[in-house]
Amino acid sequence: MSVHEVDTPALLLNLDAFERNLARLPRSLGGAKVRLRPHAKSHKCPEIAKRQIALGAVGVCCQKVSEAEAMVRGGVRNVLIANEVVGGPKLARLAALAREAQVGVCVDALPNVADLRAAAQSAGSTIDVYVEVNCGGNRCGAEPGEPVAALARAIAEGGGLRFGGLHAYQGPAQHKRTPEERADLIKQAVAKVEESLAALKRSGLTAEIITGAGTGTYPLEAASRVYNELQPGSYIFMDADYGRNLGADAKPVHEFEQSLFILATVMSHPTPQRAVVDVGLKAHSVDSGMPLVHGLPGVTYLKAADEHGVLTLADGATVKLGQKIKLVPGHCDPTVNLYDWMVCYRGDRVEALWPITARGAFY
Amino acid sequence: MSVHEVDTPALLLNLDAFERNLARLPRSLGGAKVRLRPHAKSHKCPEIAKRQIALGAVGVCCQKVSEAEAMVRGGVRNVLIANEVVGGPKLARLAALAREAQVGVCVDALPNVADLRAAAQSAGSTIDVYVEVNCGGNRCGAEPGEPVAALARAIAEGGGLRFGGLHAYQGPAQHKRTPEERADLIKQAVAKVEESLAALKRSGLTAEIITGAGTGTYPLEAASRVYNELQPGSYIFMDADYGRNLGADAKPVHEFEQSLFILATVMSHPTPQRAVVDVGLKAHSVDSGMPLVHGLPGVTYLKAADEHGVLTLADGATVKLGQKIKLVPGHCDPTVNLYDWMVCYRGDRVEALWPITARGAFY
Numbered sequence: 097m098s099v100h101e102v103d104t105p106a107l108l109l110n111l112d113a114f115e116r117n118l119a120r121l122p123r124s125l126g127g128a129k130v131r132l133r134p135h136a137k138s139h140k141c142p143e144i145a146k147r148q149i150a151l152g153a154v155g156v157c158c159q160k161v162s163e164a165e166a167m168v169r170g171g172v173r174n175v176l177i178a179n180e181v182v183g184g185p186k187l188a189r190l191a192a193l194a195r196e197a198q199v200g201v202c203v204d205a206l207p208n209v210a211d212l213r214a215a216a217q218s219a220g221s222t223i224d225v226y227v228e229v230n231c232g233g234n235r236c237g238a239e240p241g242e243p244v245a246a247l248a249r250a251i252a253e254g255g256g257l258r259f260g261g262l263h264a265y266q267g268p269a270q271h272k273r274t275p276e277e278r279a280d281l282i283k284q285a286v287a288k289v290e291e292s293l294a295a296l297k298r299s300g301l302t303a304e305i306i307t308g309a310g311t312g313t314y315p316l317e318a319a320s321r322v323y324n325e326l327q328p329g330s331y332i333f334m335d336a337d338y339g340r341n342l343g344a345d346a347k348p349v350h351e352f353e354q355s356l357f358i359l360a361t362v363m364s365h366p367t368p369q370r371a372v373v374d375v376g377l378k379a380h381s382v383d384s385g386m387p388l389v390h391g392l393p394g395v396t397y398l399k400a401a402d403e404h405g406v407l408t409l410a411d412g413a414t415v416k417l418g419q420k421i422k423l424v425p426g427h428c429d430p431t432v433n434l435y436d437w438m439v440c441y442r443g444d445r446v447e448a449l450w451p452i453t454a455r456g457a458f459y
Numbered sequence: 460m461s462v463h464e465v466d467t468p469a470l471l472l473n474l475d476a477f478e479r480n481l482a483r484l485p486r487s488l489g490g491a492k493v494r495l496r497p498h499a500k501s502h503k504c505p506e507i508a509k510r511q512i513a514l515g516a517v518g519v520c521c522q523k524v525s526e527a528e529a530m531v532r533g534g535v536r537n538v539l540i541a542n543e544v545v546g547g548p549k550l551a552r553l554a555a556l557a558r559e560a561q562v563g564v565c566v567d568a569l570p571n572v573a574d575l576r577a578a579a580q581s582a583g584s585t586i587d588v589y590v591e592v593n594c595g596g597n598r599c600g601a602e603p604g605e606p607v608a609a610l611a612r613a614i615a616e617g618g619g620l621r622f623g624g625l626h627a628y629q630g631p632a633q634h635k636r637t638p639e640e641r642a643d644l645i646k647q648a649v650a651k652v653e654e655s656l657a658a659l660k661r662s663g664l665t666a667e668i669i670t671g672a673g674t675g676t677y678p679l680e681a682a683s684r685v686y687n688e689l690q691p692g693s694y695i696f697m698d699a700d701y702g703r704n705l706g707a708d709a710k711p712v713h714e715f716e717q718s719l720f721i722l723a724t725v726m727s728h729p730t731p732q733r734a735v736v737d738v739g740l741k742a743h744s745v746d747s748g749m750p751l752v753h754g755l756p757g758v759t760y761l762k763a764a765d766e767h768g769v770l771t772l773a774d775g776a777t778v779k780l781g782q783k784i785k786l787v788p789g790h791c792d793p794t795v796n797l798y799d800w801m802v803c804y805r806g807d808r809v810e811a812l813w814p815i816t817a818r819g820a821f822y
Contacts, residue, residue, distance in 0.1 A: 159766040182726040236727035363545040364599035377793040403522040429765050430740040
C-alpha cells in the first residue's frame with residue numbers, strides 16, 4: 097500500500113529516518129563512558145524499545161507503572177520509572193512487576209521509601225530505588241546535598257529495596273533555544289549532583305548510577321564525567337518544538353531527522369487563502385505550538401479546532417481539496433499518545449503497523 | 460467503591476450535576492420552536508447520547524465518520540456529521556452507514572456533492588446533505604447567498620442525496636467572554652443565514668432545517684426565529700474555559716454546572732509551596748489553558764509536563780502527599796478523548812463506568 101492511500105488522520109513513521117536516528121544516538125556519544133536508557137514515554141511502543149535495546153540500550157525509562165507493565169509484557173526486561181510512584185494499588189503493581197523484570201523507581205520523600213519497602217517485601221521482590229535530585233527543574237526531587245543523602249540512607253537501611261543511584265533530569269533545559277542557555281543549566285545541574293554525591297560520601301554511600309538527560313542536552317551530561325546513564329526519548333521522532341532549538345551556529349540542531357508525521361486530508365478549501373484539514377486537537381497536541389506543514393512552502397497551520405485545523409496559504413501557495421499533506425507535530429510525545437498505532441513506511445510504501453501499546457497508559 | 464478509592468488519573472462524572480445539566484438544556488428553551496441535536500464530539504459515549512435522546516433530542520451531531528459509526532452501533536438512529544467528509548474510503552463508509560440510520564453530512568464544495576452522490580448511489584442509500592454556510596467562523600463553509608444556493612441546487616438535482624437544509628455554526632462566538640460580543644456575532648451569523656435563505660428562495664428551494672449553535676450561544680440562535688435545530692455539546696460537562704464566559708451581570712454564566720473532573724494524586728510535595736500531581740498533558744488538554752484545582756483555595760495548577768503537573772500553594776494552603784484532588788479540565792472535549800472510560804459517581808459512591816466508545820475515533 098502506498099503511504100498516500102492511508103486514511104487520515106494517521107501517525108506516520110518514516111522508517112529510514114527513524115533507523116538513522118536510532119543509530120545516531122549511540123554513535124554520537126563517541127567514547128563517553130555512559131550507558132543509554134531511552135525514554136519510552138515518547139513512543140509507548142515495545143517494538144521501538146526492543147530496537148533501542150538491540151543497539152545497546154540497557155533498558156528504557158517510563159513515567160507510569162502501567163507504561164512499565166506494557167513494556168515488560170512487550171519483552172523489555174529492565175525498566176526505570178523516572179518519577180515518584182505514590183498510592184497503595186500502584187505500589188503493589190510496581191512491586192509485582194519487579195518479580196518479572198528489573199524495575200527501578202524514584203523517590204523524593206521518606207514516607208514513600210517506607211511504602212515502597214512494604215510493597216516490595218509483601219511481593220517478595222526487590223526494587224531499585226533512585227533518589228531524585230531537584231537539579232533545577234523545580235518539579236519533583238529532593239533538594240541537593242543532605243536531603244538526598246537522607247533518602248539514600250533510608251533506602252539502603254532495610255530489605256526489599258536496593259539503592260540504585262541518583263535521578264537528575266533537567267527538564268526545562270531541553271527546550272532552551274540557545275546552546276549557551278542549555279550549557280549553563282546543565283552546568284548548574286551537574287553542580288547539584290556533585291553536591292549530592294559529596295553528601296552521600298559523608299554517609300558512606302556511593303551512587304552506582306547517575307541518570308538523566310534528554311534529547312536537548314544529552315551531549316552535555318555525557319561530557320560531564322558525572323552522569324553515566326542518559327534518557328533521551330524524542331530523538332527517534334523529533335518535533336517542531338525541538339526543531340526550534342538552535343545549535344552553536346545559530347541554526348536549528350539537525351543531529352536528528354524528523355521521522356514522525358501526521359497525515360492529513362484537505363477536506364475544505366473555501367477560499368484561495370484558506371483550507372481546512374481533518375487533523376485537530378484530538379489528533380495532535382498543541383501544548384508546544386501548532387504543527388508545521390511539511391514540504392509545502394507558504395502553507396501554514398494557523399489554528400486547531402477539536403477535529404480540524406485551518407491552513408492559510410500565502411500568495412502562490414496551493415493545495416487541492418482531497419490532497420493529503422504531512423504535518424510535523426508540535427510536540428511528539430503527547431501526540432503519539434493520541435494514536436493506537438503508527439503507520440511505518442519506507443520510501444512510498446507502508447511496511448508495518450506498530451501498536452502504541454501503552455497509549456493511554458497513564459496509571 | 461468510594462470515588463476516592465479510584466486509581467488516578469481518572470475522568471470523573473458527577474451524575475447528579477450531569478443529570479441536572481441534561482434536563483436544564485431542554486427546559487431552558489421554554490417555548491422556542493427548535494429541536495435539539497446535541498454534539499456527541501464532547502462525550503463520544505452512546506450511553507450519554509441515548510440519555511439526550513430520551514429527553515427529546517432528535518439525534519446527535521458527530522464530527523467524523525468513525526464517531527458516527529460508534530454512535531449508530533451504540534443504538535443512535537439519527538446522526539449529523541457537522542462537517543465536510545472528503546475521500547473515497549470515508550464516503551463509502553458514510554454511505555454504508557446511511558443504510559442503517561438517518562445520516563446527514565455537510566458540504567461546501569461542488570465536487571464533494573458529486574462524490575457524495577456517487578457513494579450514496581453505489582451503496583443504495585440516501586444521505587441528508589446540508590450546505591455549510593460560513594457564518595463568520597472563517598473555517599469551513601460556503602460564503603452566504605448565491606454560493607450556498609448553488610450547492611443546494613446541486614444536491615437537489617439528482618438521486619442519492621436529500622437537501623437537508625443549512626448548517627451554520629459560529630464556533631469562535633462560543634468562547635467570547637461578554638454577552639454583547641456573543642450577541643453581536645450571532646446577529647451577524649443570522650444575517651448571513653437569512654441572505655442564504657433568500658438566495659435559496661430565488662432558486663425555488665427551501666431549507667427544512669437550519670442547524671447550529673453551541674453551549675456558549677444557543678439561547679441566541681433559539682431566539683433568532685431562523686435557526687430551528689441546536690447543537691450544544693459541552694453543556695453536559697462544562698469546563699474551565701466555559702467558566703470564563705460572563706453573563707449579563709459580568710459574573711460567570713452558571714446555567715450549567717461543572718460535572719466533569721479529573722481525579723489526580725499528589726505524588727511529590729518537595730516544598731511547602733510546590734506539589735506535583737500525576738496528571739499532565741496526556742491526561743488533560745491544555746489548548747484552552749490549565750485545569751483549575753477544585754475546592755482547594757490557594758492551590759493552583761501552574762504548568763503541565765507530559766505525565767505530571769506542578770501545583771503552587773499560596774500561604775496557608777496545604778495538600779498532603781498521596782492526597783487525591785479534583786481538577787476542572789481546561790477544555791472538556793479533547794480531555795474526554797484521552798480516556799477510555801468515565802467513572803460515574805453519585806455523592807461519594809461510584810455508580811457506573813461508561814465506555815468512551817468513540818475515543819480516538821477521528822477517522
